[in-house]
Amino acid sequence: MNVFLSYLSIIMIKVHEACGVYGIYDFTHRSIYSQVYWGLVAQNHRGHQSHGLLTYQEGFHTHKALGIVPRINTESIQKQRFELPGHVGIGNVRYGTSGSLEESSLVKDIQPSLAEIRNTKVAISFNGNIVNISALRSEVSKSFSLNATSDAEILSKKLCLELETRNDLSEAVKQILIAVEGAYSVTGITGEGELFAFRDPLGIKPLCIGFSTNKEIIAISSESVGLDINSLNHFEETVKLGELLRITDEGIRREQLTQQKRRALCSFEFAYFSRPDSILNGSTKYVYEIRHKFGKNLGKQCVQKNAIRNIDVIIPIPETATDASYGFQEETKLKLDFALRKHRYVFDRAFISLPWERAKILEKKINVLGNSIYRKNIALLDDSIVRGDTTKSIIQRIRIAGAKKILLYVTFPKIVSPCFYGIDMATFSELIGVDKENEEIAEIIGADSVTYQTIDDFVSAIGLNKDKLCLACLTGAYPTPLAQKLADEKKASYQKGSDERKRIYE
Numbered sequence: 001m002n003v004f005l006s007y008l009s010i011i012m013i014k015v016h017e018a019c020g021v022y023g024i025y026d027f028t029h030r031s032i033y034s035q036v037y038w039g040l041v042a043q044n045h046r047g048h049q050s051h052g053l054l055t056y057q058e059g060f061h062t063h064k065a066l067g068i069v070p071r072i073n074t075e076s077i078q079k080q081r082f083e084l085p086g087h088v089g090i091g092n093v094r095y096g097t098s099g100s101l102e103e104s105s106l107v108k109d110i111q112p113s114l115a116e117i118r119n120t121k122v123a124i125s126f127n128g129n130i131v132n133i134s135a136l137r138s139e140v141s142k143s144f145s146l147n148a149t150s151d152a153e154i155l156s157k158k159l160c161l162e163l164e165t166r167n168d169l170s171e172a173v174k175q176i177l178i179a180v181e182g183a184y185s186v187t188g189i190t191g192e193g194e195l196f197a198f199r200d201p202l203g204i205k206p207l208c209i210g211f212s213t214n215k216e217i218i219a220i221s222s223e224s225v226g227l228d229i230n231s232l233n234h235f236e237e238t239v240k241l242g243e244l245l246r247i248t249d250e251g252i253r254r255e256q257l258t259q260q261k262r263r264a265l266c267s268f269e270f271a272y273f274s275r276p277d278s279i280l281n282g283s284t285k286y287v288y289e290i291r292h293k294f295g296k297n298l299g300k301q302c303v304q305k306n307a308i309r310n311i312d313v314i315i316p317i318p319e320t321a322t323d324a325s326y327g328f329q330e331e332t333k334l335k336l337d338f339a340l341r342k343h344r345y346v347f348d349r350a351f352i353s354l355p356w357e358r359a360k361i362l363e364k365k366i367n368v369l370g371n372s373i374y375r376k377n378i379a380l381l382d383d384s385i386v387r388g389d390t391t392k393s394i395i396q397r398i399r400i401a402g403a404k405k406i407l408l409y410v411t412f413p414k415i416v417s418p419c420f421y422g423i424d425m426a427t428f429s430e431l432i433g434v435d436k437e438n439e440e441i442a443e444i445i446g447a448d449s450v451t452y453q454t455i456d457d458f459v460s461a462i463g464l465n466k467d468k469l470c471l472a473c474l475t476g477a478y479p480t481p482l483a484q485k486l487a488d489e490k491k492a493s494y495q496k497g498s499d500e501r502k503r504i505y506e
Contacts, residue, residue: 299331
């Protein structure tokens, strides 16, 4: 394994999000390089594979690199500001749920993605996954040579084709909303320097809008923390479903291109992906408040089952279970101890490491404080169980440290179906919960018991109706037709023991 893939193994243990996007426009024509940079830094948690910045001033100017958005010194900032001029820009941090993991391919897949045909140019920053990607790839390959391997390249070239054909951005995006099935939040810049943004018709991926106090700057971000860090605290709301946001010196145009009866915001954002200090689309609560409620719900379950008498201490798996542990402690009145500590400088959210590597990687990532665990009965809180490998490795280490009993409480309900919308859990065969009872899962991962939050409690804590969330991975009911068809077909194949490909919709 080469050095680069060793690096990837360290940063990829659990499941991963596709990307974080950013877009910004300064109506006074000041340089926006710094704001794009900081908007991406605030969303580094959404993508550790690569990052990219693109600005516009009489053409596109780009900076792309592998890895997270780094700390840079004053000299580097000045240099990049010179190399990336302009008052309009977009940026991206990426995890790849599509495309190759070879280093050469990862370099080609760094966003923003640019497309050009004849006199038409467009650049986009993309977060999501496209379900009908094979058909779209066949279509765009008739007009373009395909250099990258990601969905973003296909979407940018599809948009470029529509823009070339129709010579109208609104009509081009309308065709995208009709033709492309999947999850996508997009910020982009046309060849004329117009900033735009849109989401898939169901709003599966988050995308919010913020302004400076004097309305001289507007920005679009996957999460509200990308606005906060640039003091764009005049939080407008979200990019609406089926809406195209267009920004030029003439002002802001908001065009409703399609009508949609329901929305389906990704429920996993609340349990795992988003920063605790973000506010997600449609919610009035910070993510940490919702996770705190998750913990209270699980604490109530613990009390109702009279499990308190079997617990000495509550221990959360860092970091997304930490807020839930406070809620669990409030309900149970049990002692809370942070006996699992995360190594700050070992990058997190890994997802492609081989099974035999994961335990060793976790030893680098999480330190177990044995004195707090020895001869204790533990209520262990985790945000989710996908494959079970990560949780199993942590539990093994807690056992070695001398724990007597481990009662596992999980904030995200049991995952029983794959995700086709941008989470790296694309097959039935990799999901530990697909056909196993809680007792079987506990035995496999080495816990004495496993308790999941119920779907109803989970939805209630978020504060949105079920029909405003995507719960497909929990229920098997998908909000788009092709995803449902493929899931039904592949579940039947899985039950017959057939092999599954990594992305079963390809």
